[in-house]
Every structure is written in C-alpha cells, then in structure tokens.
Amino acid sequence: MPDSPLVTIKDVARDAGVSAQTVSNVINTPAKVRPATRQLVLASIQKLGYKPNASARRLRTSxxxxxxxxxxxxxxxxxxxxxxxxxxxxxxxxxxxxxxxxxxxxxxxxxxxxxxxxxxxxxxxxxxxxxxxxxxxxxxxxxxxxxxxxxxxxxxxxxxxxAWVDVDGRDGIRRMTQHLILHGHRNIVFVGWREDSSTGQDRLAGWRNAMTDARIRTTEQLESMFVLTNDDMASGQQAYRALQQANPDIDAVVCVSDTIAAGVYMESHGDVTITGFDDTPISRSLNFSSIAQPxxxxxxxxxxxxxxxxxxxxxxxxxxxxxxxxxxxxx
Missing domain, CATH: 3.40.50.2300 (Response regulator)
Known part of the structure; x- marks a missing residue:
C-alpha cells in the first residue's frame, strides 16, 4: 500500500481513528492539533504512504x-x-x-x-x-x-x-559546573566568549551562579578565574595559559563551546577535566563532557x-x- 496513489485522506483518518478534518488540520495547521493526536496521524501517513496534494493546497491557500x-x-x-x-x-x-x-x-x-x-x-x-x-x-x-x-x-x-525558541545555556552551564563540584572539583575556571556576546554572558552567569551558590569562591575571587575570548582553538589555548598563570591549581575548565574546549585540551594535554557545549564530534573524539542542544x-x-x-x-x-x-x- 505505501506509495499508492489511491491512498486518500479518508484512509489515513480511518487508520488513525480520527476524522478527516483532523488529518487535514495535521497537514495544514498542525498547531491546532494536540501533539499526541498529531503524532498518531503522522504515523498513519507514513505507514500508508499518503502524499498530500501540495500543488492543490498551494493554489487553494495562496x-x-x-x-x-x-x-x-x-x-x-x-x-x-x-x-x-x-x-x-x-x-x-x-x-x-x-x-x-x-x-x-x-x-x-x-x-x-x-x-x-x-x-x-x-x-x-x-x-x-x-x-x-x-x-x-x-x-x-x-x-x-x-x-x-x-x-x-x-x-x-x-x-x-x-517569536523565538532558545536553549537555556545558563542552566546547562550551571548544572555542568554543579556536576564537577559534586565530583570533587574546586578550582573550576571558565573560558567564555567576548563581552559583546549576550549568549556568552548568559553562559558565564551559569558558571558564576554554581560557584557562588556552592560557596566555593566569592564573587570577587571569581574575577581572576575566567577569560573571555574568540571562538577558536588557538584562543582556547591562549585562554588556558592565562588562567593557569593566575590559578596554578586548576582542576577543571568549563568552556562556552566545544571549539574552545578543544583548544584547552590541546594546551593542557588533557591533564585537567574539560567540559564544552554543543556535543559536537570533536567532544566525542577527545572524550570530554559537553552539553547537547535539543x-x-x-x-x-x-x-x-x-x-x-x-x-x-x-x-x-x-x-x-x-x-x-x-x-x-x-x-
């Protein structure tokens, strides 16, 4: 039956146990349909191989x-x-x-x-x-x-x-920092994006929140424990060198991106715990923890x-x- 031109909207409705209008809504205005019902109809569409007449709909709806x-x-x-x-x-x-x-x-x-x-x-x-x-x-x-x-x-x-959709980077960095704290790390530094990046500032705030909430460092002490830089590996290397001079006992580095984390890894030779953001192939290749966007x-x-x-x-x-x-x- 899949790919058959004889499959109609009524066939899909019968298979999904819904009305033909509900199937039409899933195809044309999915926001009107409850997610569970929408998934049920989409499963029937895929199962039966139903192909909506896109050209006709475009003419009808302009x-x-x-x-x-x-x-x-x-x-x-x-x-x-x-x-x-x-x-x-x-x-x-x-x-x-x-x-x-x-x-x-x-x-x-x-x-x-x-x-x-x-x-x-x-x-x-x-x-x-x-x-x-x-x-x-x-x-x-x-x-x-x-x-x-x-x-x-x-x-x-x-x-x-x-209308916007975003990922809570502050919460992700905060939870990652908390994870490091719970596993015994105390000298946790941060490498972020430059100050003109609002997303970078939001993620920096997540690290600050975790460190101050755990009372590991005061707000003043944190000022020497982070560097803001460009999003490339060379900048990550330079940032780690600067942080190591100010904090010789670094045991973990939280990074705003996997790219920067890779630079830190190269400079530190993987001798400290490193975390990134975005769960890219490089984080899997170098085997450091990261944060995945849905x-x-x-x-x-x-x-x-x-x-x-x-x-x-x-x-x-x-x-x-x-x-x-x-x-x-x-x-």
Missing part, C-alpha cells in the same frame, strides 16, 4: 509553503546539524526550505527584501541573533511571519510579537510557531517564547 533561512559565513557545526534536523521536520510537513547567503544583519535584511520582491516565501527563520537585532523589527514592519532560533537579547526579548525540539517548536502564526490560531495555540532545557553529556 501559500508557497516555503520557509527561508539564511546561511552565515563561518556558521558553527551546530548549525549544520540544526539545518539537517529542520530539513527532516519540514519534509514531514510538506514544507520547503529556501536557503540564502548572508553575512551581517543588515545584509540579511537586504536579502529578505530581495526575496520578497522576487520569490514566493511564506516565512523566515532567523539565526545568530544579536543584542537589539534589527532583523525582527524590519520583518514586523513588513508584516512577515518569522521565528528566531535564539533570543533577541534586547528590547524584543519579551515582545509577544517576536535540536529536534527546537526545529519542531520553530515550525509550530510559524504554522500557528500563518493559520491565525492565536497565541494560546503555541507559546511565543520557548526556553528549552539542554542535556548534559557526561564522558
């Missing part, structure tokens, strides 16, 4: 079912994995992804303007969000549907008209938000702001 996403120069390995996960999720919803190159927020606005003039795009997903990012405001002014992967870190962070949950929440906005379900159907917990990967 939508292209296309989501645009910018690719930034030097995007991290986490972006590649996010893109793969997002592509898999859009495929289950019969959506398409349109990729475009961009380098700066201003450059991306130019690309968005061009796409709106020359392509049929239903919504935008923004990544690499910065403090007081100009892109959400521009998209709102032009009445575009969009969602952010990451908090806007400024005036828009609590704005209900700016990429499937992020992709699902972003697309739920976009489809909810497009269908006009209202803010009760899907939260505007979602802060998801990361997972500690202990090695």
């Amino acid at each position: 939508r292209s079912d296309t989501v645009a996403l910018g690719i930034h120069a030097g995007d991290s390995p986490i972006f590649d994995r996010f893109l793969h996960t997002l592509a898999a999720e859009t495929d289950t919803r019969d959506l398409r992804i349109l990729l475009y190159k961009t380098d700066t927020p201003a450059d991306e606005i130019t690309h968005c303007e061009s796409l709106l003039a020359t392509a049929d795009v239903d919504a935008f997903i923004l990544t690499d969000v910065i403090f007081n990012d100009p892109r959400p405001g521009w998209l709102r002014e032009h009445y575009q549907t969009f969602a952010l992967f990451g908090r806007p870190w400024g005036a828009d962070v609590n704005n209900p008209d700016v 990429l499937h949950d992020i992709a699902t929440a972003i697309l739920d938000s976009i489809q909810s906005q497009r269908s006009g379900c209202g803010t009760d159907a899907t939260p505007t702001h979602m802060l998801l917990p990361p997972k500690l990967i202990i090695r």
